[in-house]
Amino acid sequence: MQYEEKRFTMVVYRINEAEFSVLSLNSTFGKPKQYVVKWIGYKWICSCPDYAKHSEEMEYACKHIEAMFKAVRKIGWSRDGIEVEVVRKYRLFNGNGRNAEAVKEETTSVEVVA
Numbered sequence: 001m002q003y004e005e006k007r008f009t010m011v012v013y014r015i016n017e018a019e020f021s022v023l024s025l026n027s028t029f030g031k032p033k034q035y036v037v038k039w040i041g042y043k044w045i046c047s048c049p050d051y052a053k054h055s056e057e058m059e060y061a062c063k064h065i066e067a068m069f070k071a072v073r074k075i076g077w078s079r080d081g082i083e084v085e086v087v088r089k090y091r092l093f094n095g096n097g098r099n100a101e102a103v104k105e106e107t108t109s110v111e112v113v114a
């Protein structure tokens with residue numbers, strides 16, 4: 001099985017108690033994209049298309065939600081922005097030249113960039 005590792009650099013700001021702004025500097029779309037990660041009383045949701053696809057899943061955390069969790073551990077209640085790196089592994093298609101397309105996210109890990 002082949003895997004591809006993708007690194008996403010994001011800048012996380014706390015907007016208020018239940019809302020964060022996550023700026024994805026190298027998004028899947030190739031240019032910076034800003035998303036809002038929000039607590040809705042029983043779970044965190046994100047405004048990105050990836051989250052929308054999985055919105056039925058209670059536990060789903062897109063990379064922006066992961067970045068937010070990691071950022072909170074560092075900044076607590078501070079309103080300062082923090083740069084966070086999220087590493088995701090994608091399983092690749094076998095053969096037929098479609099290797100560039102990631103199918104399923106296998107594992108995730110989050111690292112803070114100092």
Ligand SMILES: [Zn+2]
Pocket residue numbers: 035046047048049050051062063064065
């Ligand atoms: Zn997201």
